[in-house]
Amino acid sequence: MLDILKGPQTWLMEDELYRRFCALVHEATGLSFGENSRFFFEKRVEMRMAAIGVATAREYYQYLLYDSERVAEWDQLITHITTNETYFMREERQLRCFQKEVMPLVWERSAGKRVRIWSSGCSTGEEAYSIAILLREAGLYPENRVEILATDINTRVLAKAKSALYTEAAFRAVDSSFRRQWFAPEGAGLFRLREEIRRRVSFSRFNLFEMDKYNLLLPFDVIFCRNVIIYFDLEAKVKVMERFHDKMRPGGFLLLGHSESLISVTDRFKLIHLPTDLVYTKEAP
Ligand SMILES: C[S@@+](CC[C@H](N)C(=O)[O-])C[C@H]1O[C@@H](n2cnc3c(N)ncnc32)[C@H](O)[C@@H]1O
Numbered sequence: 001m002l003d004i005l006k007g008p009q010t011w012l013m014e015d016e017l018y019r020r021f022c023a024l025v026h027e028a029t030g031l032s033f034g035e036n037s038r039f040f041f042e043k044r045v046e047m048r049m050a051a052i053g054v055a056t057a058r059e060y061y062q063y064l065l066y067d068s069e070r071v072a073e074w075d076q077l078i079t080h081i082t083t084n085e086t087y088f089m090r091e092e093r094q095l096r097c098f099q100k101e102v103m104p105l106v107w108e109r110s111a112g113k114r115v116r117i118w119s120s121g122c123s124t125g126e127e128a129y130s131i132a133i134l135l136r137e138a139g140l141y142p143e144n145r146v147e148i149l150a151t152d153i154n155t156r157v158l159a160k161a162k163s164a165l166y167t168e169a170a171f172r173a174v175d176s177s178f179r180r181q182w183f184a185p186e187g188a189g190l191f192r193l194r195e196e197i198r199r200r201v202s203f204s205r206f207n208l209f210e211m212d213k214y215n216l217l218l219p220f221d222v223i224f225c226r227n228v229i230i231y232f233d234l235e236a237k238v239k240v241m242e243r244f245h246d247k248m249r250p251g252g253f254l255l256l257g258h259s260e261s262l263i264s265v266t267d268r269f270k271l272i273h274l275p276t277d278l279v280y281t282k283e284a285p
Helices: 015-029 035-052 057-066 070-081 092-110 126-138 155-163 176-182 211-216 234-246
Strands: 115-120 146-152 183-185 191-193 201-205 220-225 248-256 270-273 278-281
Touching: 015 035, 015 057, 015 070, 035 057, 035 070, 057 070, 070 155, 092 115, 092 126, 092 220, 092 248, 115 126, 126 146, 126 201, 146 155, 155 201, 176 183, 211 234, 220 234, 234 248
Parallel strands: 115 146, 115 220, 146 201, 220 248
Antiparallel strands: 183 191, 248 278, 270 278
C-alpha cells in the first residue's frame, strides 16, 4: 500500500519513553536499538505486556525496574529481542582456518596445558558444536586437553543448544554427509547430535555486558565472537573487547564474523594474515 494511504505510523510509546527503554536495554545488555528498530522493539514489548497483563508501556518500564519478578521478566524480554540466527559450519572458510592454521599454533604454544576455546554468543549451539566436530575431525586434540565453553545471554537458545536437537534449517550450509556422520535422525525432520560431540561442549548463561562477571572466567586461547557485536554500539564494543583482551592468553586468537571488524574500536588486537584468512591475535610479549 502507498505510504500516503496508510496514514502516519502510530507508536506504542512516546518518543521520550522509547529512548528510555533503549537506554535501559543498552545498559543491561549492550544491545543497541534506535529509530530503525523501533517497530521490532515495540512489537516485542507489546507481546511481553500481553503475556504478563500490563496495560501500558510505561507500566511495563516500571515493572522492569522495580517488580519482584523483574529478573524473570528481563530473561523473557531478552529472549524476545535478541537475534539468534545461526547454522552449522557458518562461514566455513574461517572455521577451516581455525582447524588447520589457528589450532596448530595454539596447540604448539600450549606446551601440555589445557587449551580453552570460547564460543561467546553461541545461540542454539551450532557454532560451538561445529568447532567440536572440526577438532574431532582433525583427530589431533585429545578431549581432556581441550575445553569448549559456549555462552549466550538468551536462556531459551541455551536450552535448545543443550538438547542438541536440530531441524533441516541448521544444515543449510553443509552437505548431507556432514549430517549423516554426526547426527542421528530422531522423529520427523529432527536430528540429534552424537553424544561423543555433545559432551565436548559446556553451555552456560553469560551476558557479555556484565563487566564484573568476567573475573569468573579462566583465560582463553581462542575466542569466537561472530555476528554478536554487530548488534552493539561503539561504546559496548569497546568495553567487551577490553574484557576479551584481559581474558585472552598472550598469543591467543579472536575470531569475529566476516562483516565485523575492530577498526575504530580498539587496536589492542593485531590483525594478522594466515594463509587462508585474516584473524585477530593478542600479541605475545
Ligand atoms: C546472530 S547470533 C550469532 C550466533 C553464532 N555466533 C553465529 O555466528 O552463528 C547472536 C547471539 O548473540 C547473543 N547475544 C546478544 N547480546 C548478548 C550479550 N550481551 N551477551 C551474550 N550474548 C549476547 C544473542 O542472544 C544471539 O544468540
